[in-house]
Amino acid sequence: MDDITLRPFRADDASWLVERHGTLYARDEGFDETFAPLVARILEDFIAAHDPERECGWIAERAGKRLGSIFCVTQDDQTAKLRLFLLVPEARGLKLGKRLLTTCMSFAREAGYREMALWTHESHAAACGLYRSFGWQLTGSKPVHSFGVDLVEQSWRIRL
Template sequence: MDSVTLRPFRADDTLWLVERHGTLYAEAEGFDDSFAPLVAEILGAFIADHDPTCERGWIAEEAGQRLGSIFCVRLDETTAKLRLFLLVPEARGRGLGRRLLDTCMGFARDKGYTQMQLWTHESHRAACALYAATGWQLTDSKPVHSFGVDLVEQTWKITL
Protein backbone atom coordinates (compact mmCIF):
# COMPACT_ATOMS: atom_id res chain seq x y z
CA MET A 1 0.00 0.00 0.00
CA ASP A 2 3.03 2.29 0.25
CA SER A 3 2.76 2.81 -3.50
CA VAL A 4 -0.79 4.21 -3.18
CA THR A 5 -1.05 7.98 -3.11
CA LEU A 6 -3.98 10.08 -1.96
CA ARG A 7 -4.28 13.14 -4.14
CA PRO A 8 -6.88 15.88 -4.35
CA PHE A 9 -9.99 15.20 -6.43
CA ARG A 10 -9.93 16.92 -9.83
CA ALA A 11 -12.86 17.65 -12.13
CA ASP A 12 -11.44 15.15 -14.63
CA ASP A 13 -12.04 12.37 -12.06
CA THR A 14 -15.80 12.89 -12.34
CA LEU A 15 -16.58 10.51 -15.20
CA TRP A 16 -14.54 7.74 -13.59
CA LEU A 17 -16.25 8.21 -10.22
CA VAL A 18 -19.73 8.27 -11.73
CA GLU A 19 -19.04 5.17 -13.84
CA ARG A 20 -17.41 3.21 -10.99
CA HIS A 21 -20.22 4.01 -8.56
CA GLY A 22 -22.86 3.08 -11.12
CA THR A 23 -21.19 -0.14 -12.21
CA LEU A 24 -19.99 -1.39 -8.84
CA TYR A 25 -23.28 -0.71 -7.06
CA ALA A 26 -25.23 -2.36 -9.88
CA GLU A 27 -23.02 -5.45 -9.67
CA ALA A 28 -22.85 -5.72 -5.87
CA GLU A 29 -26.24 -4.38 -4.81
CA GLY A 30 -28.47 -4.57 -7.88
CA PHE A 31 -28.88 -0.78 -8.02
CA ASP A 32 -30.68 0.51 -11.09
CA ASP A 33 -29.53 3.28 -13.40
CA SER A 34 -30.84 6.05 -11.11
CA PHE A 35 -27.77 5.83 -8.87
CA ALA A 36 -25.03 7.07 -11.22
CA PRO A 37 -26.94 10.32 -12.00
CA LEU A 38 -27.16 11.00 -8.25
CA VAL A 39 -23.37 10.62 -7.99
CA ALA A 40 -22.98 12.96 -10.98
CA GLU A 41 -25.24 15.51 -9.30
CA ILE A 42 -23.26 15.34 -6.03
CA LEU A 43 -19.97 15.78 -7.90
CA GLY A 44 -21.35 18.59 -10.05
CA ALA A 45 -22.43 20.48 -6.94
CA PHE A 46 -19.05 19.87 -5.31
CA ILE A 47 -17.16 21.16 -8.34
CA ALA A 48 -19.38 24.22 -8.66
CA ASP A 49 -19.77 25.20 -5.03
CA HIS A 50 -17.28 23.61 -2.66
CA ASP A 51 -15.22 25.77 -0.34
CA PRO A 52 -11.63 24.51 -0.58
CA THR A 53 -10.82 26.02 2.81
CA CYS A 54 -13.10 23.51 4.57
CA GLU A 55 -14.12 20.88 2.00
CA ARG A 56 -12.04 18.40 0.05
CA GLY A 57 -12.15 15.24 -2.00
CA TRP A 58 -9.38 12.65 -2.38
CA ILE A 59 -8.63 10.05 -5.00
CA ALA A 60 -6.53 7.01 -4.10
CA GLU A 61 -4.20 6.15 -6.95
CA GLU A 62 -1.54 3.55 -7.64
CA ALA A 63 0.65 3.50 -10.75
CA GLY A 64 -1.74 5.90 -12.47
CA GLN A 65 -4.82 3.78 -11.69
CA ARG A 66 -7.62 5.21 -9.59
CA LEU A 67 -8.58 2.92 -6.71
CA GLY A 68 -11.05 4.89 -4.64
CA SER A 69 -12.39 8.14 -3.29
CA ILE A 70 -13.65 9.95 -0.21
CA PHE A 71 -15.03 13.45 0.29
CA CYS A 72 -15.43 15.79 3.25
CA VAL A 73 -18.09 18.46 2.78
CA ARG A 74 -19.55 21.05 5.12
CA LEU A 75 -22.95 20.24 6.55
CA ASP A 76 -22.99 23.18 8.98
CA GLU A 77 -20.57 25.25 11.10
CA THR A 78 -19.55 22.30 13.28
CA THR A 79 -20.47 19.23 11.23
CA ALA A 80 -18.74 17.73 8.21
CA LYS A 81 -20.36 15.10 6.01
CA LEU A 82 -18.45 12.16 4.61
CA ARG A 83 -19.48 11.43 1.02
CA LEU A 84 -18.63 9.21 -1.95
CA PHE A 85 -16.45 6.74 -0.06
CA LEU A 86 -15.56 4.08 -2.62
CA LEU A 87 -12.92 1.42 -3.12
CA VAL A 88 -12.70 -0.68 -6.25
CA PRO A 89 -12.78 -4.42 -5.43
CA GLU A 90 -9.13 -5.01 -6.27
CA ALA A 91 -8.08 -2.37 -3.69
CA ARG A 92 -10.06 -3.81 -0.79
CA GLY A 93 -8.45 -5.62 2.12
CA ARG A 94 -5.23 -3.61 1.97
CA GLY A 95 -5.97 -1.01 4.65
CA LEU A 96 -6.70 1.65 2.06
CA GLY A 97 -10.26 2.23 3.27
CA ARG A 98 -8.95 2.98 6.76
CA ARG A 99 -6.32 5.30 5.30
CA LEU A 100 -8.93 7.21 3.29
CA LEU A 101 -11.24 7.44 6.31
CA ASP A 102 -8.42 8.60 8.61
CA THR A 103 -7.37 11.23 6.07
CA CYS A 104 -10.91 12.55 5.73
CA MET A 105 -11.53 12.63 9.48
CA GLY A 106 -8.14 14.26 10.13
CA PHE A 107 -8.92 16.96 7.59
CA ALA A 108 -12.30 17.60 9.26
CA ARG A 109 -10.64 17.90 12.68
CA ASP A 110 -7.96 20.23 11.29
CA LYS A 111 -10.63 22.48 9.79
CA GLY A 112 -12.38 22.84 13.14
CA TYR A 113 -15.34 20.52 12.68
CA THR A 114 -16.36 18.89 15.96
CA GLN A 115 -18.42 16.11 14.43
CA MET A 116 -19.03 14.22 11.22
CA GLN A 117 -21.92 12.27 9.83
CA LEU A 118 -22.56 10.00 6.87
CA TRP A 119 -25.38 8.21 5.12
CA THR A 120 -25.01 4.65 3.86
CA HIS A 121 -26.80 1.33 3.54
CA GLU A 122 -26.68 -1.61 5.93
CA SER A 123 -25.62 -3.89 3.06
CA HIS A 124 -22.23 -2.13 2.91
CA ARG A 125 -21.00 -4.39 5.67
CA ALA A 126 -17.26 -3.79 5.33
CA ALA A 127 -17.69 -0.02 5.39
CA CYS A 128 -20.08 -0.21 8.35
CA ALA A 129 -17.60 -2.42 10.23
CA LEU A 130 -14.87 0.15 9.53
CA TYR A 131 -17.07 2.99 10.80
CA ALA A 132 -17.85 1.07 14.00
CA ALA A 133 -14.18 0.18 14.51
CA THR A 134 -13.16 3.84 14.22
CA GLY A 135 -15.68 5.15 16.75
CA TRP A 136 -18.65 6.07 14.58
CA GLN A 137 -22.10 5.48 16.10
CA LEU A 138 -25.15 4.28 14.18
CA THR A 139 -27.85 6.87 14.94
CA ASP A 140 -30.67 5.98 12.56
CA SER A 141 -31.71 3.01 10.47
CA LYS A 142 -34.82 2.58 8.34
CA PRO A 143 -36.03 0.38 5.48
CA VAL A 144 -36.42 2.16 2.14
CA HIS A 145 -36.87 1.35 -1.52
CA SER A 146 -34.17 3.24 -3.41
CA PHE A 147 -32.31 2.73 -6.66
CA GLY A 148 -34.70 -0.06 -7.60
CA VAL A 149 -34.05 -2.26 -4.56
CA ASP A 150 -35.13 -2.66 -0.95
CA LEU A 151 -32.43 -1.31 1.36
CA VAL A 152 -31.87 -0.32 4.96
CA GLU A 153 -30.64 3.29 5.06
CA GLN A 154 -28.31 4.22 7.89
CA THR A 155 -27.02 7.44 9.39
CA TRP A 156 -23.77 7.33 11.34
CA LYS A 157 -22.14 10.10 13.43
CA ILE A 158 -18.88 10.66 15.27
CA THR A 159 -17.55 13.32 17.62
CA LEU A 160 -14.11 14.38 16.47
Protein backbone atom coordinates in the same frame (compact mmCIF):
# COMPACT_ATOMS: atom_id res chain seq x y z
CA MET B 1 0.52 -0.06 0.11
CA ASP B 2 3.47 2.35 0.01
CA ASP B 3 2.95 2.64 -3.73
CA ILE B 4 -0.61 3.96 -3.28
CA THR B 5 -0.92 7.73 -3.16
CA LEU B 6 -3.80 9.91 -2.05
CA ARG B 7 -4.19 13.05 -4.08
CA PRO B 8 -6.80 15.78 -4.23
CA PHE B 9 -9.85 15.14 -6.40
CA ARG B 10 -9.75 16.89 -9.79
CA ALA B 11 -12.71 17.67 -12.04
CA ASP B 12 -11.40 15.16 -14.58
CA ASP B 13 -11.94 12.39 -11.99
CA ALA B 14 -15.71 12.95 -12.02
CA SER B 15 -16.57 10.74 -15.00
CA TRP B 16 -14.53 7.86 -13.55
CA LEU B 17 -16.27 8.22 -10.17
CA VAL B 18 -19.73 8.31 -11.72
CA GLU B 19 -19.00 5.28 -13.88
CA ARG B 20 -17.41 3.24 -11.06
CA HIS B 21 -20.25 4.00 -8.63
CA GLY B 22 -22.86 3.17 -11.25
CA THR B 23 -21.21 -0.04 -12.40
CA LEU B 24 -20.16 -1.41 -9.02
CA TYR B 25 -23.41 -0.60 -7.24
CA ALA B 26 -25.43 -2.13 -10.08
CA ARG B 27 -23.32 -5.28 -10.01
CA ASP B 28 -22.95 -5.65 -6.23
CA GLU B 29 -26.20 -4.14 -4.90
CA GLY B 30 -28.61 -4.35 -7.84
CA PHE B 31 -28.98 -0.55 -8.00
CA ASP B 32 -30.80 0.80 -11.03
CA GLU B 33 -29.87 3.59 -13.44
CA THR B 34 -30.97 6.34 -10.99
CA PHE B 35 -27.87 5.98 -8.82
CA ALA B 36 -25.12 7.19 -11.16
CA PRO B 37 -26.94 10.50 -11.89
CA LEU B 38 -27.10 11.14 -8.13
CA VAL B 39 -23.32 10.70 -7.91
CA ALA B 40 -22.93 13.02 -10.91
CA ARG B 41 -25.04 15.73 -9.20
CA ILE B 42 -23.02 15.44 -5.99
CA LEU B 43 -19.80 15.88 -7.96
CA GLU B 44 -21.18 18.73 -10.08
CA ASP B 45 -22.14 20.59 -6.90
CA PHE B 46 -18.72 19.93 -5.37
CA ILE B 47 -16.86 21.13 -8.47
CA ALA B 48 -19.04 24.23 -8.82
CA ALA B 49 -19.10 25.45 -5.26
CA HIS B 50 -16.89 23.66 -2.73
CA ASP B 51 -14.99 25.65 -0.12
CA PRO B 52 -11.39 24.36 -0.27
CA GLU B 53 -10.77 25.47 3.33
CA ARG B 54 -13.60 23.28 4.63
CA GLU B 55 -14.21 20.66 1.91
CA CYS B 56 -11.96 18.24 0.08
CA GLY B 57 -12.07 15.07 -1.96
CA TRP B 58 -9.28 12.52 -2.37
CA ILE B 59 -8.51 9.94 -5.00
CA ALA B 60 -6.36 6.91 -4.18
CA GLU B 61 -4.04 5.89 -7.01
CA ARG B 62 -1.44 3.27 -7.77
CA ALA B 63 0.74 3.80 -10.84
CA GLY B 64 -1.81 6.24 -12.26
CA LYS B 65 -4.73 3.85 -11.78
CA ARG B 66 -7.57 5.12 -9.61
CA LEU B 67 -8.49 2.81 -6.75
CA GLY B 68 -10.92 4.76 -4.60
CA SER B 69 -12.26 8.01 -3.25
CA ILE B 70 -13.56 9.81 -0.19
CA PHE B 71 -14.98 13.32 0.29
CA CYS B 72 -15.45 15.69 3.23
CA VAL B 73 -18.15 18.31 2.65
CA THR B 74 -20.02 20.76 4.85
CA GLN B 75 -23.32 19.65 6.33
CA ASP B 76 -23.53 22.68 8.65
CA ASP B 77 -21.09 24.98 10.51
CA GLN B 78 -20.18 22.31 13.06
CA THR B 79 -20.70 19.11 11.06
CA ALA B 80 -18.82 17.63 8.12
CA LYS B 81 -20.44 15.00 5.92
CA LEU B 82 -18.49 12.03 4.59
CA ARG B 83 -19.46 11.28 0.97
CA LEU B 84 -18.52 9.12 -2.00
CA PHE B 85 -16.37 6.63 -0.07
CA LEU B 86 -15.49 3.99 -2.64
CA LEU B 87 -12.88 1.29 -3.10
CA VAL B 88 -12.68 -0.68 -6.32
CA PRO B 89 -12.71 -4.45 -5.68
CA GLU B 90 -9.01 -4.93 -6.39
CA ALA B 91 -8.14 -2.35 -3.70
CA ARG B 92 -10.13 -3.98 -0.91
CA GLY B 93 -8.20 -5.71 1.86
CA LEU B 94 -5.18 -3.38 1.54
CA LYS B 95 -6.13 -1.19 4.55
CA LEU B 96 -6.73 1.60 2.05
CA GLY B 97 -10.20 2.20 3.49
CA LYS B 98 -8.62 2.95 6.89
CA ARG B 99 -6.16 5.31 5.26
CA LEU B 100 -8.87 7.18 3.35
CA LEU B 101 -11.12 7.42 6.41
CA THR B 102 -8.24 8.65 8.60
CA THR B 103 -7.33 11.30 6.00
CA CYS B 104 -10.92 12.51 5.71
CA MET B 105 -11.53 12.65 9.45
CA SER B 106 -8.21 14.43 10.09
CA PHE B 107 -9.08 17.03 7.47
CA ALA B 108 -12.50 17.58 9.08
CA ARG B 109 -10.90 18.02 12.51
CA GLU B 110 -8.31 20.47 11.17
CA ALA B 111 -11.01 22.40 9.29
CA GLY B 112 -12.75 23.04 12.62
CA TYR B 113 -15.70 20.67 12.44
CA ARG B 114 -16.86 19.23 15.76
CA GLU B 115 -18.49 16.14 14.32
CA MET B 116 -19.00 14.16 11.15
CA ALA B 117 -22.06 12.44 9.74
CA LEU B 118 -22.62 9.95 6.95
CA TRP B 119 -25.43 8.09 5.24
CA THR B 120 -25.05 4.53 3.98
CA HIS B 121 -26.84 1.21 3.68
CA GLU B 122 -26.76 -1.77 6.03
CA SER B 123 -25.60 -3.98 3.16
CA HIS B 124 -22.20 -2.24 3.22
CA ALA B 125 -21.03 -4.45 6.07
CA ALA B 126 -17.29 -3.89 5.63
CA ALA B 127 -17.67 -0.10 5.57
CA CYS B 128 -20.01 -0.16 8.57
CA GLY B 129 -17.51 -2.31 10.45
CA LEU B 130 -14.79 0.20 9.61
CA TYR B 131 -16.90 3.12 10.83
CA ARG B 132 -17.66 1.29 14.07
CA SER B 133 -13.95 0.50 14.62
CA PHE B 134 -13.17 4.23 14.30
CA GLY B 135 -15.77 5.11 16.95
CA TRP B 136 -18.68 6.14 14.73
CA GLN B 137 -22.14 5.57 16.23
CA LEU B 138 -25.17 4.32 14.34
CA THR B 139 -27.84 6.98 14.96
CA GLY B 140 -30.68 5.82 12.74
CA SER B 141 -31.81 2.95 10.57
CA LYS B 142 -34.91 2.53 8.42
CA PRO B 143 -36.12 0.36 5.56
CA VAL B 144 -36.42 2.22 2.24
CA HIS B 145 -36.91 1.50 -1.43
CA SER B 146 -34.18 3.38 -3.28
CA PHE B 147 -32.39 2.94 -6.58
CA GLY B 148 -34.80 0.15 -7.52
CA VAL B 149 -34.12 -2.08 -4.50
CA ASP B 150 -35.24 -2.56 -0.91
CA LEU B 151 -32.52 -1.33 1.44
CA VAL B 152 -31.95 -0.47 5.07
CA GLU B 153 -30.71 3.11 5.16
CA GLN B 154 -28.36 4.07 7.99
CA SER B 155 -27.15 7.33 9.51
CA TRP B 156 -23.87 7.45 11.45
CA ARG B 157 -22.15 10.21 13.49
CA ILE B 158 -18.90 10.77 15.34
CA ARG B 159 -17.66 13.56 17.61
CA LEU B 160 -14.30 14.84 16.46
